[in-house]
Amino acid sequence: MTAPSTAPAPPSPARKGSRWIEEWDPENEAFWNEKGEKVARRNLFFSVLSEHIGFSIWTMWSVLVLFMGPEYGLTPADKFLLTSMVTLVGAVVRVPYTFAVALFGGRNWTIISAGLLLIPSVAAFAVMKPGTSFDTFLLVGLIAGIGGGNFASSMTNINAFFPLRKKGWALGLNAGGGNIGVPVIQLIALAVIGASGGPRVLLGIYIPLIVLAATLAALYMDNLATLKNDTGAAMDSAKDAHTWIMSFLYVGTFGSFIGYSFAFGQVLTNQFGRTPLQAAYLTFIGPLLGSLIRPVGGWLADRYGGAKITLYNYVGMGAATAVLVYASMQKSLPLFVAAFVVLFVLSGLGNGSTYKMIPGIFQAKAVARGLEGEEAAAYGRRLSGASMGLIGAVGALGGVGINLAFRQSFLSYGSGTGAFVAFLAFYAACFVVTWAVYLRRPVGRVTASSSASEAKPQLSYAEV
Structure with missing residues (x-):
């Protein structure tokens, strides 16, 4: 397996063309101000559009299950299993999607990955009717999981376009624009259900949007010839403990966001007896606010340090989850919805801060190794780009x-309370890991000679 890197590479004859950029140096301020920023922002905009549609198709089954009444013959456990498997595929395909960017080019892969979304959309259009077997729904749902891969390829591509000082903002905006595909499809579903339309109407709306996203990518995006797959970077990032630590923390933020996005409507219908229309009125609010605030999380991380923002964010997520446990036990729908929306917002904020930490951590490791200037920046880009796909994939597994x-909690207790207690314990573990690895100062006595080598990396990690 190979990993993306932005190390200079000799131009290949197969890569010549107006859509291939042969030289790209975003850390050079003169280059950035003269032409780099304009090109990077253009690619960011159309990357967001494609990723947005990908998220919508990935999470469409969180909406489709609301249409599936008793006539479909599915139990609540069946529906939770269905959405779990869709989430699983979306997590797994993030790994190959990360490496496809360097193999095909960012623009070219955006066109391909957008076009692939037609497969699960057309398939769902064909089978969405009573009488279809659960196995068929499961198979079509698994195909829809490919929409989750668009995030990884988009983030890898945009990471290569922007300088380190802008990555928090750019990656946050890119991810937030993609994440907002979740509430958008839920809002469109609300309109469709309110107008007494069926699930095929919803799918009919998205099929032309997929074609539009692929077309605009072809017209306005670029490929970076300097972005190549680096086998050594993939191996180095997989061996680095920070890749797995950040994967764990990303499970707590993005895993929460995507998992709750799939499950929120089902919890409302199963635990609080809401109708599909009543659930649809509420489900979009949390994902919408969580998506919109993700760039803010990246911006705060740029300004104050991602580790600090992530730490405080887990405190908030734990508090909101504790309120959810209470609201669930008291069967208080208003308090439950309010706390769930807060949890969505915090998960979105944490998405931005944790993802900003990744390039900062590897930049700090480069400095600790004695590297400086462009050499340090290149080392950081190489390992952060390689690790992002793996971290994104593992993080999405949190949604599974x-x-x-939730499935087990409803089977065992008839409510989601047991699941929320487990989530509370997990957020506590995330808090401890963030503090212990990235913010805790060395304790005990250190000699003057050792303090320079030990304290500096610790301090730089606190600032990532």
Whole structure:
């Protein structure tokens, strides 16, 4: 397996063309101000559009299950299993999607990955009717999981376009624009249900949007010839403990966001007896606010340090989850919805801060190794780009865990309370890991000679 890197590479004859950029140096301020920023922002905009549609198709089954009444013959456990498997595929395909950017080019892969979304959309259009077997729904749902891969390829591509000082903002905006595909499809579903339309109407709306996203990517995006797959970077990032630590923390933020996005409507219908229309009125609010605030999380991380923002964010997520446990036990729908929306907002904020930490951590490791200037920047880009796909994939697996936890909680207790207790314990663990690894100062006596080598990396990690 190979990993993306932005190390200079000799131009290949197969890569010549107006859509291939042969030289790209965003850390050079003169280059950035003269032409780099304009090109990067253009690619960011159309990357967001494609990723947005990908998120919508990935999470469309969180909406489609609301249409599936008793006539479909599915139990609540069946529906949670269905959405769990869709989430699982979306997590797994993030790994190959990360490496496809360097193999095909960012623009070219955006066109391909957008076009692939037609497959699950047309398939769902064909089978969405009573009498279809659960196995068929499961198979079509698994195909829809490819929409989750668009995030990884988009983030890898945009990470290469922007300088380190702008990555928090750019990655936050890119991810937030993609994440907002979740509430948008839920809002469109609300309109469709309110107008007494069926699930095929919803799918009919998205099929032309997929074609539009692929077309605009072809017209306005670029490929970076300097972005190539680096086998060594993939191996180095997989061996680095920080890749797995950040994967764990990303499970707590993005895993929560995508898992709750799939499960929220089902919890409302199963635990609080809401109708599909009543649930649809509420489900979009949390994902919408969580998506919109993700760039703010990246901006705060740029300004104050991602580790600090992430730490405080887990405190908030734990508090909101504790309120959810209470609201669930008291069967208080208003308090439950309010706390769930707060949890969505905090998960979005944490998405931005944790993802900003990744390039900062590897930049800090470069400095600790004695590297400086462009050499340090290149080292950081190389390992952060390689690790992002893996971290994104593992993080998305948190969504699988959330839906399986809800499934088991409803089977065992008839409510989601047991699942929320488990989530509370997990957020506490995330808090401890963030503090212990990235913010805790060395304790005990250190000699003057050792303090320079030990304290500096610790301090730089606190600032990532």
